[in-house]
Amino acid sequence: MIASRTHGGGRITVDQRADGSGEALQAIIGDVGDLSVQAAVGDFDLATLLTQVPAPLTALNLDACRMRFHRQLAASLLELETTAVGVKAAAFAYRQAEKGISEAFGGLLDAIGYATGRIIAISLPVIIPVAITIGVQVLVVSKILDVTGLDDVITTHFGIDLGKTKEQAKEALVTAVFEHSDVAGAVIEHVLPGIVVGFVGLPPALLDTDADHAYWPHDSQSMTVWLLAGANQFGLLLPSDVEVWEAEGVTPPHEKPPRDLEDLYLREAACHRGTDSGQVRIEEIVGPDGTTRYIVYVPATTDWSAKSGDNTTDMTTNVQGMAGNDTVMREMVRQAIADAGIDPNDEVMLVGYSQGGITAGSLAADPAFLADVNVTALMTVGSPISDFAIGSDIDVLSIEHEQDLVPDLDGNENPAADNWSTITVDYDPDELRKAPALRDKSDAEIADLFDSAGAAHSSTAYAASIALLLRSGNGSLDRFTAKNSGFFTGDLKKTRDYQGRRKHT
Template sequence: MTASPITGVSGGSAGVAATYDAVRALADAFDAAGSELRGWAGLGARTMANPDLAESAILSPLTFAEAEGAVLAATTGPDGVLVEALGWEADAVVVRAVVAAFEETDALVRAAIDAVDHQVGRVVGLTLGATAPVTVPLLLLTVPHLPSQAQDELEQWVVEHPGVVQHAANGGGGLLEGLWDGVTPFAPAGPLGVSLFVPDTEAGAGLLAALYGDDGSAHVVRTLDVVPGDATQPAGVADLVSHLQDVAHLSPDPDSPLNGTIEVQTLGAGTDDVRHIVYLPGTDDMTTVPWSKDDDVRDMLTNLLLVGGRDNAYQEGILEAMAQASIGPDDPVLLVGHSQGGMEAAAILSQGSDFNVTDVVTAGSPTAQVDGFPDGSHVLSLEHQGDVVPLLDGADNPDSVEQTTVTFDDHGSGIVDQHDYDHYVAGAEAVDASTDPSILEQLASLHQHGFLAGSGDGSTSVTAHVFQITRQP
């Protein structure tokens, strides 16, 4: 398989946030230099107060005067180290101010985009709500009967304009507000005279999740199922994603009996170098509505809870399965997830747990809603150009030192196909072959923690256990 071309890399050790950190470190160095020079400036007075030097003034007053002038000029004079100290410290202040101005500008731009998306969503919602008696029946009558060519063209347009999807998702809160008020266009407060306040996508997802009722709790059992290649240590990111695909094949359909299965792979069991890889497939059932919620834990309710930043039964089950797999609190852990599974992986790392999660690899997962990652952790996020799923958080992944986002183009067709594992395996191959510094630093972390096999790791023991997570009331 030919590696897909990488179209963009953001964040990581060579990203904007890392550059800002480096510039701040430079300002700290300027400050340190200024402090040291300021200390040197005091040497002038101490030197001139030296008793032996002072006594020499009687014997050689002219020479003493010359020495005094030179010392004072070098320390406190117009070109002395004291003035230079002030210059270095002033430069430090300016550098920090410039970085702060850049960051503030970035924040203002993001806030402006959020405000525009929210307002556009609200207007669309108002329009749809007010015209629902006409538009809903019309859509129900026409959409199912659209010619296949028209459906294909509409789908292709969505794929080719991912920014529209992202802005629509970002305006989801405004859309819900507009729909609520639009139902009663002559009563702006909405039904029952109660206004709806949904400031962002996260709040909107939380509101929709509430329609499903209680998420219940997780029930976790170890199964006897075997995943192909589960006794082989992965050698690269492509192996990780390919094996995740094999785990996902345990539940290929929305009503598969093994929905909710994950795998925990343990490397070097019984040694001082034990580490673990947890494979987390994505959504099993995309069609779950409030009245059809069942024991399938990987459903739309979980998606909404994740976007809303809420705990959920799938996450609870993942942590329970890790405990059942006897993962120690200090054992390095890599979480690998596709779609919803990647969202769970990012959330677990961000929120913290009883486990030592050092690395995360996500494929086709929305993660912008996650509130940052711990210092020193590593998150490698793969996003296929044309896949709308990673855009459903309504924003690009924030540029951070911990997270590197890699976009690539494997030329898929159709909304569903763009999200397919095969494309992400191809994108992972491109990552393995990349020379980008941010990507290389992510790969180095995976190797240093022993998750990926090196040239001399052929004897590493690998064991694996499959767990099934279901929802119970």
């Protein structure tokens, strides 16, 4: 069975359970206290007092029992009150401890990064000559071995294939980074900004800020802004305008609305798979009640070049989006929605994988976009979107692989909000091959799909995970589908596909 964990989406946490228990106990105390008052008042009932006259000894014994009852009841109420206060205090302490541990851990990583940056800055006069000397030597020796054919001799006599060893080392490094993606995310969020601030010689207190944007690095988003500014100086990752038009779809339109979340995700993946530039697809669905709803599919990355070309789903869109800037893909979605004639009151679901999730998530947090588009649901897969302040009126489902680095590039977990469920799946190729769509695949085909270092981010792996989650039963998937059932029922009236091209001045 595929392993996963979920947070958010209304799931009750330990401290919430404790708070709930404390409140329930407080209610019981109130009820018992009311009964105690009624019993005390009843002791002075005139009819009861008159019945004591004929039997004074019995009356004395009864009074003694009453006094003992009220004394023990008061003691019990005091104990219950103390317990209720203790339970609530424990919940508060748990939240504070959790917050403190998180802040202390982040502060420790900041300090480590800052110290590393200072060491690098101080040691630079020594490091540069040594690095140049070693680098030149390695380069010269590698060239000599290649030209003279000695690398083949080494392979023959010592069994060491230098080229293969280099590739294996590279693969091992990438695998380690993906397998420990949480650590990599913490490094991006804390250590790297600390190194930059320490290297430049800025005060370490600058790392402790909650501002979304600042002139100095203090988190993953501000680091991306700095990276972007540096790349722009070399003509890389430059923003541009975009031209958008309705085009023939990458795949034929479907006849019915998506039957479930697996079908929904497969339609999303088809918007970019095997194409030079991804397309935005909009499905118009009319429910049994006559309500019109729209699903907007936002494509993922198709071009990893840092040089902006015509392609809209490129690395530039990734970095610009992570920096919190507007992108050509955001504009493509806006123009596609406007061209499709979507009314501001019509319900809209945004769906995005990887870069598509970044674009969709950023739009779902954009007040200007939401003023014109009624986004009621958002589904992202393998996307870093925790930096986006998505409102509580939008129902969000995020699916991530534990060993996928991409969702951790923002350095934080998604908020554990009532309207936001995040399902983290343990990436296990042996389990994923049990997905119905992969059962007929050979071992060699499975190896091609899942054995690479970054396979945890592949759309095929996510499709398999979603399929297995559905078949094994998952409360968060069921909740999201039930709450947004209007997008999965009724008639699919029209499908529109949109293509874009960067405009360079």
